[in-house]
Amino acid sequence: MNLLNIFTTLSFASSLLLLSACTSIPEGIQPVADFELPRYLGKWYEVARYDHSFERGLEQVTADYSMGEDGEVKVVNRGFNPAKQEWEDAQGKAYFVQKPDVGHLKVSFFGPFYASYVIFQLDKTDYQYAVITGPDRDYLWILARTPELPKPTLESLLDKAEKVGFDTSKLIWVKH
Numbered sequence: 001m002n003l004l005n006i007f008t009t010l011s012f013a014s015s016l017l018l019l020s021a022c023t024s025i026p027e028g029i030q031p032v033a034d035f036e037l038p039r040y041l042g043k044w045y046e047v048a049r050y051d052h053s054f055e056r057g058l059e060q061v062t063a064d065y066s067m068g069e070d071g072e073v074k075v076v077n078r079g080f081n082p083a084k085q086e087w088e089d090a091q092g093k094a095y096f097v098q099k100p101d102v103g104h105l106k107v108s109f110f111g112p113f114y115a116s117y118v119i120f121q122l123d124k125t126d127y128q129y130a131v132i133t134g135p136d137r138d139y140l141w142i143l144a145r146t147p148e149l150p151k152p153t154l155e156s157l158l159d160k161a162e163k164v165g166f167d168t169s170k171l172i173w174v175k176h
Contacts, residue, residue, distance in 0.1 A: 022106075022113070022114055022115050022116065022135050023097050023106040023114055023115065023116045023135065024116060024135045024136075025104060025116065025118050025135070026118070026133055026135065026136050026137050026165075028164055028165060029118060029120050029133060029164055030120060031098075031102050031103040031104040031118050031119055031120055032102070032103035032119050032120065032121070032122045032124070033101065033102060033103075034101055034124065035100070035101050035102055035103040035119065035122070036101070036127075037073070037100060039127040040065060040119075040127055040130075041065045041066055041067065041073075042064070042065065042066075042145075043062055043063075043064050043145070044062065044063045044064075044065070044130070044143040044144065044145060045061070045062055045143065045144050045145070045146060045147045045174075045176060046061035046062065046063065046079075046141060046142075046143060046174045047129075047142040047143065047144050047147070047148065047149055047154070047173070047174060048140075048141070048142040048171040048172060048173050048174060049061075049140065049141045049142070049171065049172055049174065050138065050139060050140045050141075050170055050171065050172070051170070051172050052139070054090070055077075055079060057081060057082070057083055058079030058080065058081055058088065058174075059079060059080045059081075059082055059174060059175040059176070060079060060080040060174070060175065060176050061077065061078065061079035061080075061174050062077070062078050062079070063075065063076070063077050063078075063143065064076045064077075064078070065094075068093060071095075072093040072094065072095055073093065073094040073095070073105065074091070074092075074093060075091065075092040075093060075094055075107060075109075076089055076090075076091050076092075077089060077090045077091075077092070077109075078090075090109050091109070092107050092108050092109035093107070093108055094106065094107040094108075094117060095114075097116070103118065103119030103120070103122060104116065104117075104118050104119070105117040105118075105119075115134055115135060116133075116134050116135040117132060117134070118132060118133045118134070119131070119132050120132070120133060120164070121157055121160055121161070127145070128144060128145045128146075129142070129143065129144040129145070129149055129153060129157065130142075130143045130144075131143075131157055131160070131161055133166075137165055137166055140161065140166050140168075140170075140171065142154070142157055142171070147174075147176035148176070
């Protein structure tokens with residue numbers, strides 16, 4: 001095997017490893033089982049999140065999930081940028097990583113690049129709130145069907161997030 005073939009093989013293997021890491025689940029996190037996508041579809045309000053450049057400064061953030069024509073989940077994230085006095089949105093698509101009854105999806109807003117969307121807390125009775133992470137503990141979102149959650153519910157979600165290793169003091173509380 002010549003040097004070019006070795007380099008090509010290593011590059012391909014490294015790319016696969018990086019791509020699979022982007023759709024991985026953080027250690028100690030368990031995606032919800034018995035997940036029902038039809039009940040999850042619709043509008044969610046971002047109650048709290050970790051800070052990231054792609055949402056920095058945004059208020060009134062929502063996520064809207066619907067079914068696409070080819071079986072994908074269409075994602076529309078929308079937020080108001082008060083500095084620019086305008087709405088910003090990002091459209092993406094998501095697919096299940098494992099089975100459709102496991103709350104682990106991969107989502108893409110930028111072409112062929114996917115990242116994990118791991119639902120690890122969910123109101124399984126009414127689908128009124130959820131806690132999501134990404135491929136590692138650098139990502140955390142609390143979503144709800146309404147802009148605010150009752151204090152006992154919110155405290156319970158924060159407690160559960162802390163127990164699996166999230167620093168909830170880093171959360172940004174979204175203005176609605």
